[in-house]
Amino acid sequence: MSFSCPLCHARLTRSEKSFTCPQGHQFDMAKEGYVNLLPVQHKRSRDPGDSAEMMQARRAFLDAGHYQPLRDTVAQLLRDNLSTPSAILDIGCGEGYYTALFADVAREKGAETYGLDVSKVAIRAAAKRYSSVTFCVASSHRLPFEDASMDAVVRIYAPCKAEELARVVKPGGWVITVTPGPRHLMELKGLIYDDVRLHAPHSEQLAGFSLQQEQTVAYEMKLKGDEAVALLQMTPFAWRAKPVVWETLAKQDEFCCQTDFSIHCWQREV
Template identity: 75%
Template sequence: MSWSCPLCHAPLTRSGNSYCCPHRHQFDMAKEGYVNLLPVQHKRSRDPGDSAEMMQARRAFLDAGHYQPLRDAICAKLDEIKPAQLLDIGCGEGYYTHAFAEIAGHTWGLDVAKNAIRAGAKRYANVDFCVASSQRLPFEDNCMDVVVRIYAPCNPEELARVVKPGGWVITVTPGPRHLVELKGLIYDEVQLHAPHSETLPGFTLQTHDALAYPMQLSGAEAVTLLQMTPFAWRAKPDVWETLKGQEHFDCQTDFAIHAWQRSED
C-alpha cells in the first residue's frame, strides 16, 4: 500500500524521489524522507500548524517523559490488536508514532505542520511521514487496521472510509480534570471538561478508559505545557511570568482513551 493522490484520489506510484498518479499529479519527497501531500488549495493558512519554536518546546516536554504513561497505555491496546497497518493522525514530530511503529507492521504519520513532520522524518526512520490534511486523508479505502487520533480533529467520514471493516480507531480526549491547576491560573471560574459525547458513524465504542496521574513540572516545563494547550491564547502576560518564576508547578493529567471498532460490512 502507498499514498493516494490528494487531488484525484488515484494511487500514487513512486518513481525516484517523486510520487505520481495516473493523472500526472506529482509530489516530490523531501530530503528528510517525508512527502508533502497538502496542495496549496487545501491549506487554510500560508504555514498551517505549530511554529518551529513551539514544536521544539513540545518535543522537549514530551522527551522528558511527562506523557509517557499515556503513550504506554495506547501501546498496550495496540499490542492486543497487533495491526499490520497503522495511521497516526496529528502525529506532530512523532513522539507517540515511533513507539506505535515498534508494534505495528507498517506505521504512517500525518500532520498539517511541515516543521513537525520534517523533524519527525529526520528522527524516526521506522515511520512513513507526510504533510497532509486530516479532512482529506491521502489513503485508499479500507486500508488501515488502526487509526490513532490524539486530540487531533478529523473528518469522521474519512475515518470510516480508510479503516478496514473490523478495524479500530483509538481516540484520546481530555478528561474532566485535565490540567485543572493550569486552567485555574487563567480563568476566574474553572469549567471542567465536558463528559465525552463523540459519536463515530459506522463504529461502535468498545472500551472507554480513564488515565489520570500527577505531574511535577519546572516553571519552564509549565510554560511549554501551556503553549501546547488550546487555552494558551487566553493567558494574560502575568500568567506566563508567574509560571516562568515557579520552581515547581504541580499539575494533574486526566485523559479519556476510547477504542472504536468499525462494523463488519
C-alpha cells in the first residue's frame, strides 16, 4: 500500500528519499523517516497541531503509564476484530505512544501500520522513536490514502470527516474511536471552572458504518505534582488555566484524578 498525493490524489510512488506522483508532485522524506503530506494551502496556521511543549508534556505523561489501560484495551480490540489485515491507520497519532503498540498487533497479523498527525513536531518525535511505523504529517480531513485501503482506523480524540473514513476503510473494516466519557478528568476541571459540567453523552453517528461494540475504561490516577502539570499541559484545559492552577498542581504530593474513556467500534458496511 502507498500514500496518495494530497494535491491530485494520484498514487504516490516511493523512491529512496521521496514520494512522487505521475503529475510530478514530489514529497521528500525527512531524515527521521517521515514524509510531510500537508501542502501549505491546506494549513490553517503556520505550525498547526500541538506545540513542542505540549508534545513533550504528553510524552512524559504517557511514558509514565497513566493511560496504559486505554492503550491495551484498544490494542486488544484490534487483535480481536482483525483477521488478515494489510494496513492499520492511527489518526492524530501524536508522538506515537499508542501507535507503537498497534504496530505490534499489526506485525502479528502481517500488516503495516501508519501514523498521521497535523503536528510536524509530534510526527518528527514519533518517527525518531518508532521505526516500525510509517508516519506522515497530513490533515485528518484529507487523508492521503487510496479508497478502501485501510482494514482499521483508530481515532483517539482526533477529528476526521465521516466521509473520509468511509472512503479509506475497506468494506467490513473497522473504525475504533475514543472520546471523553462523562466524568473524564473531573478533578482537573474543578480547579479551572466554577461550574464543572459532565461531558455530553456520546452521540456521534458515522454514515456507512454500523456500531458493533461500545465500552468504558475508567479508573483513578494518583499523580505527582509534575505529572499533574504535564496532564494539564496536554489537554485543552491548559488554555483556560490561571497561573494559580499551575502553581497548585505543581505543589501537590498526590493529585487524584479520574479517567473516563468511551470506546466505540464501528464496522464498515459491505
